[in-house]
Amino acid sequence: MKIVKTEDSVGMVLCHDITEIVKGVRKGPAFRKGHIIREEDIGKLLDLGKRNIYVYENDGTMLHEDDAAAVLRDIAMGDNLKAGEAKEGRIDLCAYIDGLFIGDTELLKKLNTHAEVCIASRLSGFPVKANEKCAGMRVIPLMVKKDLMEEIKAAAGGRHLFSVLPYKKFRCAVITTGSEVYTGRIKDTFTPVIEEKLGAYGSVISKHTVTDDSVEMTVSAIKEMAGSDADMIICTGGMSVDPDDRTPASIREAGAEIVSYGAPVLPGAMFLISYLPDGRPVLGLPGCVMYARSTIFDIILPRLLAGIRIKRDFIASLGNGGLCLSCDECRYPNCTFGKGL
Numbered sequence: 001m002k003i004v005k006t007e008d009s010v011g012m013v014l015c016h017d018i019t020e021i022v023k024g025v026r027k028g029p030a031f032r033k034g035h036i037i038r039e040e041d042i043g044k045l046l047d048l049g050k051r052n053i054y055v056y057e058n059d060g061t062m063l064h065e066d067d068a069a070a071v072l073r074d075i076a077m078g079d080n081l082k083a084g085e086a087k088e089g090r091i092d093l094c095a096y097i098d099g100l101f102i103g104d105t106e107l108l109k110k111l112n113t114h115a116e117v118c119i120a121s122r123l124s125g126f127p128v129k130a131n132e133k134c135a136g137m138r139v140i141p142l143m144v145k146k147d148l149m150e151e152i153k154a155a156a157g158g159r160h161l162f163s164v165l166p167y168k169k170f171r172c173a174v175i176t177t178g179s180e181v182y183t184g185r186i187k188d189t190f191t192p193v194i195e196e197k198l199g200a201y202g203s204v205i206s207k208h209t210v211t212d213d214s215v216e217m218t219v220s221a222i223k224e225m226a227g228s229d230a231d232m233i234i235c236t237g238g239m240s241v242d243p244d245d246r247t248p249a250s251i252r253e254a255g256a257e258i259v260s261y262g263a264p265v266l267p268g269a270m271f272l273i274s275y276l277p278d279g280r281p282v283l284g285l286p287g288c289v290m291y292a293r294s295t296i297f298d299i300i301l302p303r304l305l306a307g308i309r310i311k312r313d314f315i316a317s318l319g320n321g322g323l324c325l326s327c328d329e330c331r332y333p334n335c336t337f338g339k340g341l
Contacts, residue, residue, distance in 0.1 A: 003052050006045045009037045012055035013064060015142060020048060034065055034089060034142055062143040065089030071149045072119060072137040075111070078160030081134060090138040095128040099164040100306035103135075108161055111152060116140050121162060126333055127302045128164060135162055165306040171206035172198055173230035175221045177238040177247050182212040190236040190290045197297065201305050206230055213238060218250035222282065226254070232281050232304065239270040239286040247284050248272055256282045260312050264319030265338070268296025273310050281310070294324055294332035 001015050013036055020030035030048060031041065037055070045053065056062070063071070066086040073083050073091045080096045095101065103124035111117055121135035128134060174194055180186045188210065195205050207228055211217040218235070225233045238247035248261050256274035261284070263271045272284030281304055289297045299318065300310060321339040324332075332338075 001054055001056055004055055006042055006050055006053055009053055009055055010039050010042070012037055013143065015054040015056055018045070018048060018050060032088065056143045061146055063146050063149055065139050065142050065144070068139040068144045068149055069137055071153065072117065072139070075153060075156045076119060076135060076137055076161040078163030080164035080166065081162060089142070090136055092133055093135040093162060095130055095132050095134055095164045097130050097164060097166055099128060099166045100302050101126060101128045101134050101162070101164055103162050104159060107156065107159060110155060114148070114152060116144050116148060117152065119161065123339055125303065134164070167201050167302070167305040168231070168307060170198070170203040170231040170305055171229060172203060173207040173225035173228060173233045174205050175218065175225065175233065175235045176208070176210045177213065177218055177235060179212040181237070182210050193290050194234060194236065197301060201302065203305060213246055215246050215250045215253060218247060219254045222250060222254035226276055226280070230280070232283070234283045234285060236285045236289070237287065239272065239284050251282055251284055259310060260315040263296050263315050265296040265299070265322040267292040267324060271296045273300065273315070292324070293330040294337055298332065299338040
């Protein structure tokens with residue numbers, strides 16, 4: 001940064017905003033920080049009383065903040081994202097489609113260890129709508145060394161920081177377990193909840209059946225659904241430790257490999273996730289999904305529909321942020337529930 005005469009500043013970069021005040025009309029920046037001074041700007045600057053100004057002198061080794069932000073944009077922007085124009089050195093990324101926002105959190109942390117770099121995003125692993133803002137980036141100084149930006153590009157190694165995974169439209173088979181529903185003693189109020197939650201992502205219930213509490217009958221139903229065109233099988237009810245609740249045993253007996261029975265999430269502790277040998281998920285949903293506004297099902301479902309295979313380590317990580325506070329007005333996903341990933 002240096003002081004130069006205004007007449008000698010053409011081609012140089014302003015270090016600060018220059019304010020114009022017109023009484024009764026406006027007060028605001030006539031020239032913003034980062035503006036590259038043109039010949040036609042000289043008269044205006046002199047009219048504003050600026051005989052000398054602070055500028056950055058670009059010796060060819062530096063990048064302006066807008067150009068540096070564009071480098072970060074190219075590193076950050078993966079599939080199904082779109083970038084806005086640089087504004088005051090910042091570029092934002094928005095979702096191009098509805099989908100699951102995914103970030104490379106380790107790479108993000110690595111790049112942000114550079115004091116000159118600022119890349120901020122919404123939390124990875126949560127749903128976004130088309131045109132919703134997903135990330136913003138800029139460099140801190142007005143000018144940065146070109147060599148630094150080359151170093152940052154090299155650190156990225158050709159990887160993109162962010163992407164949005166599209167949802168697949170699943171056909172889901174639902175098996176309602178429980179003698180009380182099977183015999184008609186009570187109405188099935190669980191399946192409509194599942195239908196609504198699936199519908200929010202464009203998926204549907206393609207098959208539905210009701211079984212009693214016997215393992216044999218539920219195993220038979222799971223195998224029948226596995227032989228259909230269902231992309232996912234969901235079993236509701238029978239997930240507690242009561243002697244009549246045998247859904248987990250039925251899922252195992254039907255040949256599914258259980259990833260986790262139980263999760264550090266409240267509500268949702270008795271959740272089960274497993275996979276058939278061909279990779280299709282089989283879920284066991286506890287009763288809380290029927291009556292609680294937000295549960296582990298709301299955390300897991302968009303990931304499954306985006307094609308992510310759920311692993312035991314991921315389930316274990318849900319404990320940090322896994323407590324729903326049961327607010328009077330539910331704001332999920334705009335709250336802490338499910339966010340400690």
